[in-house]
Amino acid sequence: MVTRRGFFKAIGSLLVAGAALAGYGFVIEPGFLLRTQVYALTPPRWPKGLKLRLVLLADPHCVEPYMSLSRWRGIIAAANELGGDMVLLLGDYVPTVIFRTGLVPVQDVAGEARRLNAPLGMFSINGNHDWWADHAAQRAGAGPPFAQKAFEDAGIPVLANAARPLQKDGFRFWLTGTDSMVAIRKGRGQFEGRDDLQGTLAQVTDDAPIIHMAHEPDLFVQIPDRVSLTLSGHTHGGQVRLFGWSPVTPSAYGNRFAYGHIVEDERHLVVSGGLGCSFLPVRFGMPPEITVIDLG
Numbered sequence: 001m002v003t004r005r006g007f008f009k010a011i012g013s014l015l016v017a018g019a020a021l022a023g024y025g026f027v028i029e030p031g032f033l034l035r036t037q038v039y040a041l042t043p044p045r046w047p048k049g050l051k052l053r054l055v056l057l058a059d060p061h062c063v064e065p066y067m068s069l070s071r072w073r074g075i076i077a078a079a080n081e082l083g084g085d086m087v088l089l090l091g092d093y094v095p096t097v098i099f100r101t102g103l104v105p106v107q108d109v110a111g112e113a114r115r116l117n118a119p120l121g122m123f124s125i126n127g128n129h130d131w132w133a134d135h136a137a138q139r140a141g142a143g144p145p146f147a148q149k150a151f152e153d154a155g156i157p158v159l160a161n162a163a164r165p166l167q168k169d170g171f172r173f174w175l176t177g178t179d180s181m182v183a184i185r186k187g188r189g190q191f192e193g194r195d196d197l198q199g200t201l202a203q204v205t206d207d208a209p210i211i212h213m214a215h216e217p218d219l220f221v222q223i224p225d226r227v228s229l230t231l232s233g234h235t236h237g238g239q240v241r242l243f244g245w246s247p248v249t250p251s252a253y254g255n256r257f258a259y260g261h262i263v264e265d266e267r268h269l270v271v272s273g274g275l276g277c278s279f280l281p282v283r284f285g286m287p288p289e290i291t292v293i294d295l296g
């Protein structure tokens, strides 16, 4: 028989365990952990001999106290240690999280990103939150959103439906980027995209391989096999991920594109787990990550 003392001891233990779990999920994992997730792959159409290291920074959602400017600066310093040929910034620089204590101006976020260092350069794309935070852009239904201007002012090109030819060790390849698929809010659960995949790929003028950046991984269903590799963020791996499953994912496809290296019909997608939080400041089983991809 359970005594009253035993019962209250059990309840007390449960409360302590719950508080410890909450402290971990709401404070430790989102605010203090950082891991490097490395993928090595050779996708179709990739030329023999072209070795390329990509360092991805996705979804910092800079805001006090969860992703302060000093934490962002530390992440940038860590990214610089990884020896990437390029650093790719996958959007969502601004916050939407609840329980915040202060804002971090996106000009400062972009200014810190100037410290990034890679021989082939840094490139950025817009995320949906970068659009949603710009009320003038929302009213006009047109950009560029102010985050894009901040990154361009910092000297970091933003590939908003644009393509860039690049070269390494005598090999040519293309880096392309589309704008957000859910850029303009049109009412409850309704959005208009500002993504133009066809117009972007039409700027590719030869048959060199293509690496494509798309903030939302849902675009992957439209990506042709002409593209060697698609890179996305946006989902944060669901922020809570248990045994390879995310209960909540901002995707029309549930867990299909929630996280990791996904191969469908010989088309390759890597979805970064991202760095920050949206809406609820929690991460559990999905620590903030810098994503590294070794190609070739």
Ligand SMILES: [Fe+2]
Binding pocket: 092, 127, 128, 129, 215, 233, 234, 235
């Ligand atoms: Fe996003």
